[in-house]
Amino acid sequence: MKLLVVNPNTTVSMTRKIEAAARAAAHPETEIIATNAQKGPASIQGYLDVSTCVPGLLEVVSQYPDADAIVVACFDDTGVDAVRCVTSAPVIGVGEAAYHAASMISPKFSVITTLSRSLAGLEANLLRYGLDRRCVRVRASDVPVLKLEENDPKTVDKIRSEIRAAINEDRAEAIVLGCAGMTDLMSQLSEEFGLPVVDGVACAVAFSEALVKAKLTTSKLCSYA
Numbered sequence: 001m002k003l004l005v006v007n008p009n010t011t012v013s014m015t016r017k018i019e020a021a022a023r024a025a026a027h028p029e030t031e032i033i034a035t036n037a038q039k040g041p042a043s044i045q046g047y048l049d050v051s052t053c054v055p056g057l058l059e060v061v062s063q064y065p066d067a068d069a070i071v072v073a074c075f076d077d078t079g080v081d082a083v084r085c086v087t088s089a090p091v092i093g094v095g096e097a098a099y100h101a102a103s104m105i106s107p108k109f110s111v112i113t114t115l116s117r118s119l120a121g122l123e124a125n126l127l128r129y130g131l132d133r134r135c136v137r138v139r140a141s142d143v144p145v146l147k148l149e150e151n152d153p154k155t156v157d158k159i160r161s162e163i164r165a166a167i168n169e170d171r172a173e174a175i176v177l178g179c180a181g182m183t184d185l186m187s188q189l190s191e192e193f194g195l196p197v198v199d200g201v202a203c204a205v206a207f208s209e210a211l212v213k214a215k216l217t218t219s220k221l222c223s224y225a
Helices: 012-025 047-052 054-062 080-085 094-105 116-129 145-150 153-170 180-193 200-213
Strands: 002-007 031-036 069-072 091-093 109-113 135-140 175-177 197-199
Touching: 002 012, 002 054, 002 200, 012 031, 012 145, 012 180, 012 200, 047 054, 047 116, 054 080, 069 080, 069 200, 080 091, 091 094, 091 200, 094 109, 094 116, 094 175, 094 197, 094 200, 109 116, 109 153, 116 135, 135 153, 145 153, 145 180, 153 175, 153 180, 175 180, 180 197, 180 200, 197 200
Parallel strands: 002 031, 002 069, 069 091, 109 135, 109 175, 175 197
Antiparallel strands: none
């Protein structure tokens, strides 16, 4: 199985982090191809970045027509519908994957994301997916996406603070990490707080493998034609 994992932004260090998480989650026989857009924003933080990164994402996808499945590694699920229009392979966004996974292992969950300007887009996605009633709150840590690449302990402390608030105030029983750049924090934070901390990259890889194994492809009847 050939699985294409695309980071829609242009930051290579984030792509390498995403690649490591994807390989750790994948079956040993799954070939992981991890890459990023060559044109577009360095990070995706709000509506403008979401819009401007789509051409670069589609350009990358066009270079791998033989991919059995595609993971779009941006928590906003940037360009997922557009990619589904140009391929029959299953296409999974890491945000949608994480939400569904959290809903399967907990009655209610909170999302910890980066900047406040990302909240509206993520909340709109939850409504669209029908999972808004399972998500008790989307919280902003006010950590810029690229700050996650610096391995600054103060950055992780801000995320920890929001997790504590989600547990104590939201009564969340699982936490979804609301940025692909947080993928390397899943195991550490899950062990530290004693509840499931969900990383969308790992979930999207696992779901992609399951769909391919089940011989399911993207519907071309109407919307994604």
